[in-house]
Amino acid sequence: MSASSTSVRRRKVFYIPGYDPFPPRRYRELYRTEGAAQAGISDYGLHVEAGGQDGRFGWHASGLIDDTRVTADFEVLLWSDIVRDSMSNSIPATYWQLLRTSWTYIASGTLRRLAVLPKGPLIAALFPIGVLLLQFIVALLAAHLVGWALSSVLRALALWAIGDGAVARWGAALVYWGPFFVIAVLVLRWFKANDNRIFAYYLMHDFAFSAAHNGATPPELQTRMDSFRDIIAAALQDDYDEVLVVGHSSGAHLAVSILADLLRAMPDLPARPALSFLSLGQVIPMVSFLPDAHKLRADLQFLSERDEIVWIDVTAPGDGCSFALCDPVGVSGVATRDKQWPLVFSAQFSRTLSPERWQELRRKFFRLHFQYLCAFDQPHDYDYFQITAGPLTLGQRYAGRPPSKSRIDVAVSKYTSVTP
Structure with a gap:
C-alpha cells in the first residue's frame, strides 16, 4: 500500500476543479479564509501564502497539527479556459x-x-x-x-x-x-x-458539455488531462511524502481517468511518496452512465483494483448537486471481485455544521456543493485542512474507517461495457 507508517512532513496537493469558468485565485482565497476559520475552531496552526511557478497557479500552506510541522505545495490543474x-x-x-x-x-x-x-x-x-x-x-x-x-x-x-x-x-x-x-x-x-x-x-x-460526446472525453480536454498526468508523474519523482490529488464535482471523473492512465504508464510506482486520491461531491454517474463512456468505466474499474493508491470518496446527502453516497464504481456496473476502492462515506453536513449554520446554508445549493472545501464548526472525522496540511497520509487517516452504511453500491447503469 502507498500509505506508509511514517508521518508526512512534505506534501504535494493537486486540485482539479469542476466545470468552473472562474479564475483559480478563488480557490486559494477559499483555502486561506476557510482554513483560518477551521484552524481557529479546531485549535491548530495553518499559514497560507501565494506560490506557483512556471506559469502554473498554486499556493503554499504550513500546518502545525498534532505537534508536527507539515508543508504543502498546492497546484490547481486548470481547464477553466475550456x-x-x-x-x-x-x-x-x-x-x-x-x-x-x-x-x-x-x-x-x-x-x-x-x-x-x-x-x-x-x-x-x-x-x-x-x-x-x-x-x-x-x-x-x-x-x-x-x-x-x-x-x-x-x-x-x-x-x-x-x-x-x-x-x-x-x-x-x-x-x-x-x-x-x-x-x-x-x-x-x-x-x-x-x-x-x-x-x-x-x-x-x-x-451539455458532459453529454456532447455521449460520455467520451472531448479531444481538447483529453489533451489537457494528458498534460495533468505528466505534471503529477513528475511530482511522484520528487521528495514528497504524499502526492494527494483532489477532484471536486466534475473534476472527480477527470481525476479518475488521469490517475488510471498514470498508473498504467508507471506500473513500478515507488512506495513513497504515497499516492492518494480524494474525490469530493462527485457527479461521476452523469458521465459514466452514458453509452460511449467506455474509457471512463474502464478507468473506474482499473483504479478501484489498484494497491498503489488510496481512494476516498466523500459526499453528503445535504449536497443536492452530488450523487451522495453513491459508490461510482458500483453504480456504474464495473465493480469486480478485486475492487478495493473507493471508501465511500458522508461528510454529514447536518451534524458537522451547527444547527444555526446548517439552517443558514441548507437552501444555498451551490454553496453547499463547495462545503467540502470549507470549515465545519462541529467537525467529525472529515477535515479538508488536516487532510491537506496534516501529518497523516489519506490512507493513515482513514485506515479501518468503515464505509457509510447507507452507501449505494449496486449496479444501476444500463451501459457497463469498458471497451467500444
Missing part, C-alpha cells in the same frame, strides 16, 4: 444544447437509470431545462402582450379614421409582428444577463 469556450454560446445555440442534451439522456435510457439514484443531481440537471423553457415561454408571452396592445391601439385608430379594411388589418398585423421578435429577444437577453442569480445557462452548459 469551460469558458464551451459557455460562449449564443442564446439559440444554448436552446439547441437543451434539445440535444435532453435527447441524449432520454433516448439512451440514462435519465431513467439516474432517477434511481439520489434525486439531487437529477433535479439539478432538469432545473436548467425547466427554467430555460419557462424563460422562452415568458419571452413569447411578453412579446405577444406588447404586440397585441400595439396592434389593438392601431386597429382602433384605423377603425376611427378610415374604417375597417385590408389596410387596417395589414397595418395591425405589421405592428404586432414587427416588435414581437424584438421584445422576445430582449427578454431572453435580460434573462441571460441575470443568470448569475439563476445559473440556468451555467448548468445547461455544464450538462
Whole structure:
C-alpha cells in the first residue's frame, strides 16, 4: 500500500476543479479564509501564502497539527479556459444544447437509470431545462402582450379614421409582428444577463458539455488531462511524502481517468511518496452512465483494483448537486471481485455544521456543493485542512474507517461495457 507508517512532513496537493469558468485565485482565497476559520475552531496552526511557478497557479500552506510541522505545495490543474469556450454560446445555440442534451439522456435510457439514484443531481440537471423553457415561454408571452396592445391601439385608430379594411388589418398585423421578435429577444437577453442569480445557462452548459460526446472525453480536454498526468508523474519523482490529488464535482471523473492512465504508464510506482486520491461531491454517474463512456468505466474499474493508491470518496446527502453516497464504481456496473476502492462515506453536513449554520446554508445549493472545501464548526472525522496540511497520509487517516452504511453500491447503469 502507498500509505506508509511514517508521518508526512512534505506534501504535494493537486486540485482539479469542476466545470468552473472562474479564475483559480478563488480557490486559494477559499483555502486561506476557510482554513483560518477551521484552524481557529479546531485549535491548530495553518499559514497560507501565494506560490506557483512556471506559469502554473498554486499556493503554499504550513500546518502545525498534532505537534508536527507539515508543508504543502498546492497546484490547481486548470481547464477553466475550456469551460469558458464551451459557455460562449449564443442564446439559440444554448436552446439547441437543451434539445440535444435532453435527447441524449432520454433516448439512451440514462435519465431513467439516474432517477434511481439520489434525486439531487437529477433535479439539478432538469432545473436548467425547466427554467430555460419557462424563460422562452415568458419571452413569447411578453412579446405577444406588447404586440397585441400595439396592434389593438392601431386597429382602433384605423377603425376611427378610415374604417375597417385590408389596410387596417395589414397595418395591425405589421405592428404586432414587427416588435414581437424584438421584445422576445430582449427578454431572453435580460434573462441571460441575470443568470448569475439563476445559473440556468451555467448548468445547461455544464450538462451539455458532459453529454456532447455521449460520455467520451472531448479531444481538447483529453489533451489537457494528458498534460495533468505528466505534471503529477513528475511530482511522484520528487521528495514528497504524499502526492494527494483532489477532484471536486466534475473534476472527480477527470481525476479518475488521469490517475488510471498514470498508473498504467508507471506500473513500478515507488512506495513513497504515497499516492492518494480524494474525490469530493462527485457527479461521476452523469458521465459514466452514458453509452460511449467506455474509457471512463474502464478507468473506474482499473483504479478501484489498484494497491498503489488510496481512494476516498466523500459526499453528503445535504449536497443536492452530488450523487451522495453513491459508490461510482458500483453504480456504474464495473465493480469486480478485486475492487478495493473507493471508501465511500458522508461528510454529514447536518451534524458537522451547527444547527444555526446548517439552517443558514441548507437552501444555498451551490454553496453547499463547495462545503467540502470549507470549515465545519462541529467537525467529525472529515477535515479538508488536516487532510491537506496534516501529518497523516489519506490512507493513515482513514485506515479501518468503515464505509457509510447507507452507501449505494449496486449496479444501476444500463451501459457497463469498458471497451467500444
